[in-house]
Each structure stands twice: as C-alpha cells, then as structure tokens.
Amino acid sequence: MARILLRSGKSPFDPVSPQQVIQQNLIATNTGNLLFGDAVHKMLLTPGTEITPNRYQVDPADADRINDEYDVFVVPLANAFRPSFKRHLNDLSALIERLRIPVVVFGVGGQAGTDYGTDHLAPIEQEVRRFCSAVLERSPSIGVRGEFTEKYLNGLGYSEVDVIGCPSMFMHGRELRVDKRAASLEDTAGLAVNVSYDSGNIPGSVIGNGLINRLADAALERYSDLVYVAQELKDMELLYWGDVSEAAGTSSPAPLTRSHPLLREDRTRLFHDSSTWIDALRERDFAFGTRIHGNVAALLAGTPAVVLCHDSRTLELCRYFDIPHRLVADLADETDLAGLPAQLYEEADFSAMVDGHGERFDRLVSFMDRHGLDHVHKPGGDDGAAFESELETVDLHPGMSSWKGGHDGGLGYRLAWLREADTRSRVRQSASDKRVRELTSRVGSLERQIEESAVLAKELAKANKRLEQLVKEVRSSPYRRLRRFAGRLVRRVRSRS
Known part of the structure; x- marks a missing residue:
C-alpha cells in the first residue's frame, strides 16, 4: 500500500464548515489552492493508496515521523518563488532536507510582472536555491508552471526542470471541453x-x-x-x-x-x-x-x-x-x-x-511515471471514476453568501462591530509586538557594542600602559643618558666661548 503525504488543506471527501475553514485556514488564504490540491489527490488515489493531507502544517521536527509513516511527500505549489513566501519556502526546505523519502513537486512557479523581469526575486535567490537543491536530491526533476519559471530556474543553474503547468487543469484527466452556448452575450446572461x-x-x-x-x-x-x-x-x-x-x-x-x-x-x-x-x-x-x-x-x-x-x-x-x-x-x-x-x-x-490538451496531459503522465508515482491514468486505471463515485456520497457545503443577520435586533451589526474592534486590537497588538521585537533586537545590538567597546577599552588601556613603560625604558637607557651628557657638555663649551 502506497502512503502519500500530500501538501493540501483537506481531503476532497472531508465536509467542513466555513467556521472550520476560517479557524484552521484550510485554504491557505486562497481557495485556488483547493483546485490543484484536489486534482493531484484525484490523480494519485489508486486502489490501496492512502493519501493524507498535511493541512499545510510544515514542521522540520516531524521529519522522522514522516519518514516512518509515508512513502512519498507530494508537494503541489503555485507561485511559491516570491518574496512574501520566503518563510514558508524555508520551512519546506528545512523539512525536505531531513526527509529520506522521495519528494515530488507539482506546478511550482515564480511571480513577476508580465515582462518576466526577475530583479525583485534576487533577495530570495538563496532560499530558492536551497529549496530546489533539497528537492532534487530526492527527485529527478521539479515540475513547474510554465516557460517563465523554467527559464528562471535554468538561470540559477537548475536544468532538471519539467514544464507541466498547473495540475488543476487536469482535474478531468484527458477530457477538456468548453462550449459557447450562444454566439454573443445578452444582458441577461x-x-x-x-x-x-x-x-x-x-x-x-x-x-x-x-x-x-x-x-x-x-x-x-x-x-x-x-x-x-x-x-x-x-x-x-x-x-x-x-x-x-x-x-x-x-x-x-x-x-x-x-x-x-x-x-x-x-x-x-x-x-x-x-x-x-x-x-x-x-x-x-x-x-x-x-x-x-x-x-x-x-x-x-x-x-x-x-x-x-x-x-x-x-x-x-x-x-x-x-x-x-x-x-x-x-x-x-x-x-x-x-x-x-x-x-x-x-x-x-x-x-x-x-486541441492541445491531450499532448499536455501526456506530458504530465510522463512526469508522474518518471517520478515513480502510481496514478489512475496508467493503463488499466479508472481515470478517477472511483474518486468521482466517492465524492457523490459526500454532503459538502454549498458555498457561502453574505450573512444578512435577519430580524435579530441588530445582532449582526453588534457582532461585526465587536469583530472589527477585536481586529483593530489585534493589529495594534501585532504592531506593538513588532516594535518590542525591534527594540529588543536593538538593545541586544547595543549591548554587544558596549561589550565590544569595553573589550577595546581594556585593550587600549593595556596598550597605553605598555607605551608608558617603553617611554620610561627609552629614557633610562645608556644611549639616552649619553645623549643627555653630550648635550650638557656642548652647551657648556658654547657658553664659555
């Protein structure tokens, strides 16, 4: 039985409430993460395979447990090569560096402007290199979103890169059909x-x-x-x-x-x-x-x-x-x-x-085969039929709309007011905590400077003492005494003449 640890927020078969999603951040701040996470889950859910979402929890201290409990760590990503993702990327790298199991990355990408300029990525180059090196020690290649990310990683010296796009586009496997229901859009569309x-x-x-x-x-x-x-x-x-x-x-x-x-x-x-x-x-x-x-x-x-x-x-x-x-x-x-x-x-x-979907799909299948992943699109596989059948049995939340509050005597307003007040307090507290951290760091720096200054002062005092000693030694030397005697003798002779 294959045991897969999947970087995702939750299982597609796990019905959760909005409260759970908000409290646990099961979407990693954006529901777009659901699409590619679920697509990979569907592709890899073969008979006998056990897939466990990590709920975006990444702790290097869990490495030994992961090595014991799983056979592979599958990591679908999006625009992970960006400055604001630096801490998360480092956490992933620190974990992967401790893993002894294969690691497979799907669809990672960089984020830049439409001109594909990468100057703003320079501050995270070290972190990107660390991540890529860690993955490639446990994987034959890295699956990236497109030509921009491929060129970016090639420029950093990594040639083991496969352009596979985002797995979300392969949610239905080889099948993809889009039809216009009308030649033009009416105002009632x-x-x-x-x-x-x-x-x-x-x-x-x-x-x-x-x-x-x-x-x-x-x-x-x-x-x-x-x-x-x-x-x-x-x-x-x-x-x-x-x-x-x-x-x-x-x-x-x-x-x-x-x-x-x-x-x-x-x-x-x-x-x-x-x-x-x-x-x-x-x-x-x-x-x-x-x-x-x-x-x-x-x-x-x-x-x-x-x-x-x-x-x-x-x-x-x-x-x-x-x-x-x-x-x-x-x-x-x-x-x-x-x-x-x-x-x-x-x-x-x-x-x-x-028309090009089939070729791109074959490229993704080759990527999974190359990485030794069992998947539903192999010959004899069900192409995700079992996944769809199980999904039909799950009662999922229909989606959110605006809470109206109803005839609640202003309860909705009161809760919103309290939440906004709490949010403002949290923002102020966060700003205060940040200021405390900055001041603590500054105090530590000043203390180090003071310690360094004290050491320098001691060394300077020793040097001055040694200098004074040398001056005394020079003044008391025979040569010095002879020069003083000669000087006095010359002055006497001159005064008599």
Whole structure:
C-alpha cells in the first residue's frame, strides 16, 4: 500500500464548515489552492493508496515521523518563488532536507510582472536555491508552471526542470471541453467575475490602478445576472462576520466591505470545496477576471472563461495551456468597459486549448511515471471514476453568501462591530509586538557594542600602559643618558666661548 503525504488543506471527501475553514485556514488564504490540491489527490488515489493531507502544517521536527509513516511527500505549489513566501519556502526546505523519502513537486512557479523581469526575486535567490537543491536530491526533476519559471530556474543553474503547468487543469484527466452556448452575450446572461485586490508588490503589475474594479462595476450595471466569486480568506471572514460599513457610511472601490454593491445586493459567492465551485460555474454562461483558478474552475465546468493577466503566474499558465487571455495593461485604453465582457466572450477561441490538451496531459503522465508515482491514468486505471463515485456520497457545503443577520435586533451589526474592534486590537497588538521585537533586537545590538567597546577599552588601556613603560625604558637607557651628557657638555663649551 502506497502512503502519500500530500501538501493540501483537506481531503476532497472531508465536509467542513466555513467556521472550520476560517479557524484552521484550510485554504491557505486562497481557495485556488483547493483546485490543484484536489486534482493531484484525484490523480494519485489508486486502489490501496492512502493519501493524507498535511493541512499545510510544515514542521522540520516531524521529519522522522514522516519518514516512518509515508512513502512519498507530494508537494503541489503555485507561485511559491516570491518574496512574501520566503518563510514558508524555508520551512519546506528545512523539512525536505531531513526527509529520506522521495519528494515530488507539482506546478511550482515564480511571480513577476508580465515582462518576466526577475530583479525583485534576487533577495530570495538563496532560499530558492536551497529549496530546489533539497528537492532534487530526492527527485529527478521539479515540475513547474510554465516557460517563465523554467527559464528562471535554468538561470540559477537548475536544468532538471519539467514544464507541466498547473495540475488543476487536469482535474478531468484527458477530457477538456468548453462550449459557447450562444454566439454573443445578452444582458441577461449569467456571468461570473473574479477580482484580485492588489499586485502583491510585484513590479510591472498594474492591478492596483483601479481598472479591474471599474470593469466589475460597469459589468454589474449591465448584466443583471452577474455574480462575484470571491476566493480569499478575508472574503470568507467578511461574508461570515459582516462589517459595519453600511452603518458607518463607508465604502470601498473593491468588494472589500459589505457596503459594496456586490455584497449589498447578495451577488457574492465563495466555495471552499472544488467540486461545488465547479458545479456552480457550470450554471454560468461566461467567466472572466484576474484570478487564474477562478477561471480554471469555469473551464473545468465547460464554461467559457477569459483571464485578465497582470503578472507572470497567470500569464505563463495561459500561454502554456492556450487559455484565452488579455493583458490588463492593454485594457487601459478601453472606453466601453460595460461592453468589454461581451467583446472578450466573442473573441475567445478555445480550439488551441482543447486541441492541445491531450499532448499536455501526456506530458504530465510522463512526469508522474518518471517520478515513480502510481496514478489512475496508467493503463488499466479508472481515470478517477472511483474518486468521482466517492465524492457523490459526500454532503459538502454549498458555498457561502453574505450573512444578512435577519430580524435579530441588530445582532449582526453588534457582532461585526465587536469583530472589527477585536481586529483593530489585534493589529495594534501585532504592531506593538513588532516594535518590542525591534527594540529588543536593538538593545541586544547595543549591548554587544558596549561589550565590544569595553573589550577595546581594556585593550587600549593595556596598550597605553605598555607605551608608558617603553617611554620610561627609552629614557633610562645608556644611549639616552649619553645623549643627555653630550648635550650638557656642548652647551657648556658654547657658553664659555
């Protein structure tokens, strides 16, 4: 029996509540992680195989236990090569360095602007090298998202790199079909929009200029059946807890407050199971936006989708899979934002994506074979049929929408107020803790400087004492006495003459 430790938040067959997801962060801050984690789980769930999600818990101290209890550590990743992931990458490296079992990495990528510049990745080069070296000591190659990451790792001296894309696109194995239900989008069409709030401090990204927010607002005005599919943990918290923005009269250009129309009009949904997410998008006519996995979920549902790329992580996947896409930077001159979804829909051509899927799938299968992984797509395998059958027996959460509070005497507002007050307190406490750490570090540095100064002072005192001794010795030497006698004799002779 194969025993696999899988880097993922939870099993696809594990029904969890929003409270559990929020409390345990089972989505690693983004539901997009569900898609590629579940896809790998499905591929590797052969008869007799036991797969255990690690729930994103990484502790090097667990290495001995992992070596004893598992046969392989499978690590699906996304944009892990980025400065903000540095600590997590180091934790993974520290664990992997202690493992004696094989380690297989699926779909890791770097994150840069759409120009593929890598200067901002220089501060984490050491961490990336450490991770790659640790993995390649336990694996024949590293599976990466696309050509950008391949070139980046090649530049660091690593040639053992296989471009396999993101495993989420192979949720249905060799099968991938996307059909337009109509030649054009009517104003009554069912749309799903996905939005990124910021660029993650990635140079070259223009996501922070407000264009996507304006596009979402314009589409909201035009299409009566548009929903926003949120993905982040903070979105879950907002849907679950609410906030006081409506009562306070505050607003946000992005759907970050309950006063935003997408939340106020109950047009926001969030799914913390990949299967319910895909099922929901199957009912939509078109999806678009900046979230790669938000659009991948639509494509897996057979729903046309177009990605608006603002960085390398989305662009290299779109190029590898031939997913229809536009650069956000190229939309700056668009004057009819309300009509843009219809334009994107009409221009989208999915033939290259569908026609090339088989070849890309074969490449992934070869990658798994090369790494010695048993999988459901081997000759005689069921291609995931058993996985689907078991999934049908599980009662999963249908997805989240905004909590209205109901006729509760203002309970919803009161809870939201308390939560915001608690959040502010936590932020202040975090800032205070950070300041304490900084001051503690500074005090330690000053103490070390004082200790070093004391040592130097002692050494200086010794040197001065030695110098004084040398001066005395020189003054009392016969040569010195002779010079003084000669000097006195010369002065006498001169005075008599």
